[in-house]
Amino acid sequence: MTKNSSFLENPYSDLIRSIAWKAKAKADQNINALGLNSQQGRMIGYIYEHQDSGIIQKDLAVVFERKGASITSMLQGLEKKGYIERRITINNERQKNIYVLPKGVELIQDFNEAFGEVEKSITENLTESEKDTLLSLLAKVNQNL
Amino acid sequence: MTKNSSFLENPYSDLIRSIAWKAKAKADQNINALGLNSQQGRMIGYIYEHQDSGIIQKDLAVVFERKGASITSMLQGLEKKGYIERRITINNERQKNIYVLPKGVELIQDFNEAFGEVEKSITENLTESEKDTLLSLLAKVNQNL
DNA sequence: GTATAATAATTAGAGTTCTAACAGTCAACA
DNA sequence: TGTTGACTGTTAGAACTCTAATTATTATAC
Numbered sequence: 001m002t003k004n005s006s007f008l009e010n011p012y013s014d015l016i017r018s019i020a021w022k023a024k025a026k027a028d029q030n031i032n033a034l035g036l037n038s039q040q041g042r043m044i045g046y047i048y049e050h051q052d053s054g055i056i057q058k059d060l061a062v063v064f065e066r067k068g069a070s071i072t073s074m075l076q077g078l079e080k081k082g083y084i085e086r087r088i089t090i091n092n093e094r095q096k097n098i099y100v101l102p103k104g105v106e107l108i109q110d111f112n113e114a115f116g117e118v119e120k121s122i123t124e125n126l127t128e129s130e131k132d133t134l135l136s137l138l139a140k141v142n143q144n145l
Numbered sequence: 146m147t148k149n150s151s152f153l154e155n156p157y158s159d160l161i162r163s164i165a166w167k168a169k170a171k172a173d174q175n176i177n178a179l180g181l182n183s184q185q186g187r188m189i190g191y192i193y194e195h196q197d198s199g200i201i202q203k204d205l206a207v208v209f210e211r212k213g214a215s216i217t218s219m220l221q222g223l224e225k226k227g228y229i230e231r232r233i234t235i236n237n238e239r240q241k242n243i244y245v246l247p248k249g250v251e252l253i254q255d256f257n258e259a260f261g262e263v264e265k266s267i268t269e270n271l272t273e274s275e276k277d278t279l280l281s282l283l284a285k286v287n288q289n290l
Numbered sequence: 291g292t293a294t295a296a297t298a299a300t301t302a303g304a305g306t307t308c309t310a311a312c313a314g315t316c317a318a319c320a
Numbered sequence: 321t322g323t324t325g326a327c328t329g330t331t332a333g334a335a336c337t338c339t340a341a342t343t344a345t346t347a348t349a350c
Contacts, residue, residue, distance in 0.1 A: 018210065020165035
């Protein structure tokens, strides 16, 4: 077993992990001022954009790459705080449709601005060409995982 | 407020988040068979490689981009399970040096293989040129965040 | 129509992560 | 030397995440 630093042996995953973490931290920082965190902000935003199509918890689990129990836990918290409500669907008693309440709706623009800030800090030092390249390489990697 | 999918508005952070998550999931999957998770594996590996230089918890917090309380919690768990031990340092009673115990040492090669697998699945569909480009762009982004 | 399999959400418990506050120890300074 | 500020790790509580198990409901097969 050599004593080389493990942080130099897997540079791709290390960099991606670090970038993702920093991006999350930055988003959290921006959204904390609103009394929520970045996950909650993303989820509220997504629910709002899809509530008209009758979104249920299971859909969120898929989109956000989480297990059902995690979604239940998150939504319970948001519901308890008055940002969303869940209603048993009319045609299937096992399912709950999710809706953003006014208290949540009024924050959505702020969420989007916060996330836009993070996106900008990812891309702002890149040329247009670099941006295109990075995006297509990331998409390729994502496709393969 | 438009009804556009928010997942198309921030493609960079969305892709990076998803890749990081999938990479973590893959690493977890590989390491779960050993009775631990990827975070624990990375931490044990790092401790092992730096224990001779007298590493303390605060160092781990910096390197792993975590707060002190998180490190305390993780190390308590690993210590409880017999993978590591923490000893108050000789020259400063506030600090604890951390050491990997034999039970942890014997897993290190497996950790490295697991992380190597993940790294490979990130890069394996890329050309050499693409790999170089991706790495330098990721480094650039990471530097800026 | 009935029995079984599948589905959706939930709970309990363990682990990670944070914030805020705390206790003990060391360093710096007067 | 004594006081104060800084440092290191810890605790408590809340939130997110998972696994495994559960309940009620719906879909499917016969």
